Amino acid sequence: MSVTNDVVARVRQMDPDQKEFHQAVEEVMETLEPTVDRHPEFVKMKIYERLVEPERTVIFRVPWVDDRNEVQVNRGFRVQFNNAIGPFKGGLRFHPSVNLSIIKFLGFEQILKNSLTTLAMGGGKGGSDFDPKGKSDGEVMRFCQSFMRELFRHIGPETDVPAGDIGVGGREIGYLYGYYKKIRNDHTGVLTGKGIEYGGSLIRPEATGYGTVYFATEMLATRGIDLKGKRVAISGAGNVAQFAIEKVNQMGGTVISVCDSTSTIIDEQGIDPEKCRYIMELKNIRRGRISEYADTYKAACFEGDNVWDVIRKEGIKVDVALPCATQNEIDEGHAQGLVNNGCICVAEGANMPSSPEAIRVFQANNLLYGPGKASNAGGVATSGLEMSQNSSKLSWSRDEVDGKLLNIMKGIHKSCLDAAEAYGKKGDYVTGANIAGFVKVAKTMVAYGVV
Numbered sequence: 001m002s003v004t005n006d007v008v009a010r011v012r013q014m015d016p017d018q019k020e021f022h023q024a025v026e027e028v029m030e031t032l033e034p035t036v037d038r039h040p041e042f043v044k045m046k047i048y049e050r051l052v053e054p055e056r057t058v059i060f061r062v063p064w065v066d067d068r069n070e071v072q073v074n075r076g077f078r079v080q081f082n083n084a085i086g087p088f089k090g091g092l093r094f095h096p097s098v099n100l101s102i103i104k105f106l107g108f109e110q111i112l113k114n115s116l117t118t119l120a121m122g123g124g125k126g127g128s129d130f131d132p133k134g135k136s137d138g139e140v141m142r143f144c145q146s147f148m149r150e151l152f153r154h155i156g157p158e159t160d161v162p163a164g165d166i167g168v169g170g171r172e173i174g175y176l177y178g179y180y181k182k183i184r185n186d187h188t189g190v191l192t193g194k195g196i197e198y199g200g201s202l203i204r205p206e207a208t209g210y211g212t213v214y215f216a217t218e219m220l221a222t223r224g225i226d227l228k229g230k231r232v233a234i235s236g237a238g239n240v241a242q243f244a245i246e247k248v249n250q251m252g253g254t255v256i257s258v259c260d261s262t263s264t265i266i267d268e269q270g271i272d273p274e275k276c277r278y279i280m281e282l283k284n285i286r287r288g289r290i291s292e293y294a295d296t297y298k299a300a301c302f303e304g305d306n307v308w309d310v311i312r313k314e315g316i317k318v319d320v321a322l323p324c325a326t327q328n329e330i331d332e333g334h335a336q337g338l339v340n341n342g343c344i345c346v347a348e349g350a351n352m353p354s355s356p357e358a359i360r361v362f363q364a365n366n367l368l369y370g371p372g373k374a375s376n377a378g379g380v381a382t383s384g385l386e387m388s389q390n391s392s393k394l395s396w397s398r399d400e401v402d403g404k405l406l407n408i409m410k411g412i413h414k415s416c417l418d419a420a421e422a423y424g425k426k427g428d429y430v431t432g433a434n435i436a437g438f439v440k441v442a443k444t445m446v447a448y449g450v451v
């Protein structure tokens with residue numbers, strides 16, 4: 001048995017119920033095989049085994065009082081996975097599905113993603129099974145304050161710097177940061193995604209969606225194809241999806257879909273900038289359902305199906321797919337549906353949105369397939385830029401940050417292709433992203449000795 005297979009088997013045996021974590025580890029370990037022969041020092045120092053074991057995991061009680069004056073209790077998590085190359089860094093997810101397996105898969109992916117950005121950031125992730133949907137601002141604030149009442153002792157600008165993810169946007173970051181500042185009496189860059197008035201970076205809200213589109217354009221360019229005039233399917237209707245729509249519009253593509261967890265909208269006329277602003281207002285301010293879009297604009301609404309179900313069932317032609325909702329939203333059948341309907345490029349805005357079987361379909365059909373840890377790395381990269389601005393007490397202009405984001409995405413794209421070629425897998429972005437992200441972290445861990 002190879003070292004990497006051993007690691008997968010051990011992870012499965014030690015934590016048998018953590019299926020999302022197994023999936024993430026398996027995908028990475030499969031592709032790291034070529035590094036084993038070339039780096040005997042990684043084997044000797046048990047780097048593969050150490051990579052899948054978090055530095056520490058904190059699980060905590062989050063009690064809070066709802067608007068009816070009743071006490072509620074949720075579970076909080078922070079997995080500090082690896083800080084070899086910089087402070088732990090990664091978002092917080094508030095969603096009822098959150099459990100240790102999901103937080104570990106996200107934290108594990110974050111190690112390699114953050115390494116790819118070239119910035120000094122280790123990997124971590126956290127969150128809670130709290131559901132912000134349907135809660136008042138007061139309830140969300142009291143929950144965030146209780147969450148921070150425990151989290152504050154584990155984080156710091158040089159230790160661990162959380163940010164947003166599903167269910168954690170500007171509102172939540174404001175409540176979390178305000179409470180941290182209150183109890184630590186410290187105004188410091190301990191969170192990213194902050195409001196611009198109190199230390200946030202321009203372009204951070206846009207960065208994940210914009211970066212995903214920049215990555216897609218780089219992939220398309222390798223085949224001499226332009227995004228202009230292409231039909232683009234996007235899933236999700238949250239932060240990543242909204243700014244992916246905005247950037248596709250700026251680059252001359254046509255976005256034909258959007259969804260939330262209850263329904264999918266197909267708009268054959270295209271989700272133009274005005275409709276995109278409508279979605280932002282609907283989702284970020286009114287916190288309504290995406291089905292309302294079809295009441296306002298002439299568009300089809302499919303209850304209970306995600307974007308990929310609808311594309312497959314209805315035979316909707318698509319050139320480019322940008323999954324921006326959640327993990328495993330694209331299964332094998334969805335992937336085949338995309339292939340059958342003409343898709344040439346998939347760039348993941350979400351984390352692990354494609355199942356392993358779906359990835360095999362994309363690769364077997366020679367699609368340009370960009371895994372999330374490369375294609376959505378613009379969000380955390382811009383968080384890294386926010387950290388730099390905070391520590392130097394400077395604020396950069398919109399154009400300056402966007403320019404740096406674009407260069408980082410181009411750099412990640414090149415690193416993926418270079419590593420894939422160097423390790424005998426030319427054009428394979430999955431292998432390239434995993435190896436390029438891993439080797440830097442692994443070399444650093446070797447340099448530190450056994451710690």
Ligand SMILES: NC(=O)C1=CN([C@@H]2O[C@H](COP(=O)(O)OP(=O)(O)OC[C@H]3O[C@@H](n4cnc5c(N)ncnc54)[C@H](OP(=O)(O)O)[C@@H]3O)[C@@H](O)[C@H]2O)C=CC1
Pocket residue numbers: 164165166167168169208235236237238239240241259260261262306324325326327329349350351376377379380
């Ligand atoms: N925010 C960031 O900077 C980064 C985010 N990501 C990843 O991008 C993805 C989206 O995150 P983000 O936009 O920030 O989160 P948001 O909470 O802003 O939006 C998530 C969107 O996805 C929808 N969604 C969630 N679950 C499902 C589902 N099962 N089926 C269909 N739609 C669903 C939500 O619907 P509803 O409104 O019904 O909840 C919502 O519209 C996640 O995978 C996240 O990990 C990756 C890198 C950085």
Ligand SMILES: O=C(O)CCC(=O)C(=O)O
Pocket residue numbers: 089090091092113161162163164165192351376377379380381383
């Ligand atoms: O900006 C960050 O620190 C986190 C972004 C994130 O959670 C992610 O990349 O998945």
